Amino acid sequence: MNEYRKDFPMLKQGYIYFNSASTALKPQIVIDASNEYYEKYSVNTNRGVDSLGYMVTNKYEQTRNKIAKFMNANANEIIFTRGTTSGLNLVARFFESAILEDDEIIVSIHEHHANFIPWQQLCMRKKAKLILVKTYRDGTVDLDDLKSKINFNTKIVALNHISNVFGGINPLKDIATIVHQYNAYFVVDGAQGIVHEQVDVKDLDIDFYAFSGHKIYGPTGVGVLYGKYSILENMEPAEYGGEMIDVVTLNKTTFKKPPYCFEAGTMMIAEVLGLGKAIDYIQSIGYSKMNEHVKQIRHYLIERLTQEIKDIQIYNRDIVDSNLITFNIKGIHSHDVASHLDSKKIIIRAGHHCASPLMEYLGVASTIRVSLAFYNTKEECNQLVGALKEVGDYLNVLFK
Ligand SMILES: Cc1ncc(COP(=O)(O)O)c(C=O)c1O
Incomplete structure (x- = not known):
């Protein structure tokens, strides 16, 4: 799906964007259509x-x-x-x-x-x-x-x-x-x-x-x-x-x-x-092509997270057709995880996801949510895993 990445100007800014469920990135033709209205x-x-x-x-x-x-x-x-x-x-x-x-x-x-x-x-x-x-x-x-x-x-x-x-x-x-x-x-x-x-x-x-x-x-x-x-x-x-x-x-x-x-x-x-x-x-791309790609990289990312991130609790591991990976890392607040990822230009969502009754029901204050889209890549997933491995060290340095 790499061919579609060039359509998204935001991806040229060096961000790794894992927050599409909050708001998706916009392809150039969408931006052009709005601009054309204002210009012409x-x-x-x-x-x-x-x-x-x-x-x-x-x-x-x-x-x-x-x-x-x-x-x-x-x-x-x-x-x-x-x-x-x-x-x-x-x-x-x-x-x-x-x-x-x-x-x-x-x-x-x-x-x-x-x-x-x-x-x-x-x-x-x-x-x-x-x-x-x-x-x-x-x-x-x-x-x-x-x-x-x-x-x-x-x-x-x-x-x-x-x-x-x-x-x-x-x-x-x-x-x-x-x-x-x-x-x-x-x-x-x-x-x-x-x-x-x-x-x-x-x-x-x-x-x-x-x-x-x-x-x-x-x-x-x-x-x-x-x-x-x-x-x-x-x-x-x-x-x-x-x-x-x-x-x-x-x-x-x-x-x-x-x-x-x-x-x-x-x-x-x-x-x-x-x-x-x-x-x-x-x-023009089609749901099935987009979903198939997301399914593959999600499976890959879940495997790596499970094997390599100590004390991770993934809440929705078994939901095969989702684009979301919702998790916490024991002992580390989701906002601290988000801050560290932010320092690496990796954008995820941390918080209650505007679903406070559910958080109360789950007995957690917040979770981390990685949401995948067809423009995400395995390489971006690798970088996320790498950054998550460093979170504990990052906090130790911060609070020393
Ligand atoms: C399931 C669901 N419903 C409603 C909303 C609200 O959407 P909006 O803020 O675009 O009105 C969201 C946004 O995150 C959502 O995920």
């Missing part, structure tokens, strides 16, 4: 009748069409958002008035804060119940436990597609079947999922799927919320303002149809255009 046709969408405006509006809508095709959705089911967090918060707001006292919302302990706090807060406001479904060690849902907990009071089941800590892949189709037997809605946090798996929302029968552009090699500040049109058309706008309206009078306002009634004000045009290029880029 930096006007607003949908306003006025000038030819540049038409052109930009067309490009913006073509990107919506491209994303719809990518996920097997209809274009009117694709809402541009700021990212996964804002997409999931928008869904929670949609259900503000529908959730009543004693209703139930099911989540798992493996949720990122973005797919936990909006539901926790909604339940607190409405005196509804937040129910935890049991999960296996890899973060995936125990379907028998889901079947035993779901009932006709359950209004929403909100789960990740792929856990950002352990990397287990949830069986979305099976979960959707169970959820719909109880007329509940299935909301999926796809922030990590769409990075690794082709998502077909129709086949999976998901009600909502939220993801972020920046994790799939696109720009920051843009994301997508897919919502089934039959649900969206019954939802109230969450924000009011320009471009989402049909007719405004002193006494009354009518709104455009979805998805436009959910895109108030000037949108992140440059970022949407960049996201379109990121999707072209992924498709």
Whole structure:
């Protein structure tokens, strides 16, 4: 996969980047697409009748069409958002008035804060119940436990597609079947999922799927919320303002149809255009090629870490299809490990991974997470192992 490294300007700065699950690096074509907008046709969408405006509006809508095709959705089911967090918060707001006292919302302990706090807060406001479904060690849902907990009071089941800590892949189709037997809605946090798996929302029968552009090699500040049109058309706008309206009078306002009634004000045009290029880029390589490479180097890295790093505890060693290696080294704080690696220009993630309930459940304050992408190499893994071997010595020198 070395041939693709030249596409990423950040890699020319000498960094070894093992933090793609936090945000992926951006290929030049994504950067160019955003720059081109600012340099050549930096006007607003949908306003006025000038030819540049038409052109930009067309490009913006073509990107919506491209994303719809990518996920097997209809274009009117694709809402541009700021990212996964804002997409999931928008869904929670949609259900503000529908959730009543004693209703139930099911989540798992493996949720990122973005797919936990909006539901926790909604339940607190409405005196509804937040129910935890049991999960296996890899973060995936125990379907028998889901079947035993779901009932006709359950209004929403909100789960990740792929856990950002352990990397287990949830069986979305099976979960959707169970959820719909109880007329509940299935909301999926796809922030990590769409990075690794082709998502077909129709086949999976998901009600909502939220993801972020920046994790799939696109720009920051843009994301997508897919919502089934039959649900969206019954939802109230969450924000009011320009471009989402049909007719405004002193006494009354009518709104455009979805998805436009959910895109108030000037949108992140440059970022949407960049996201379109990121999707072209992924498709030009293909998920299977990217995943196969990641699988190979992960296997290699895990073997070396296990054999050569004393007192390492890897939490997700056996999850074959993940890009994540989550671990701690006994007696050394994850932040100290990260600081040492940083001094070698090796970037990893250390902390609670925005999954504090899970950390509490595991009984650890934080972990180290190495997240691999198709642009990582075995040579980079060798350098990581070398640097990790020095961590103990580094601390001895620091604290002498
Ligand atoms: C599983 C998961 N959900 C949600 C998010 C939030 O994404 P964003 O910060 O782009 O909104 C992340 C980001 O790390 C994530 O990994």
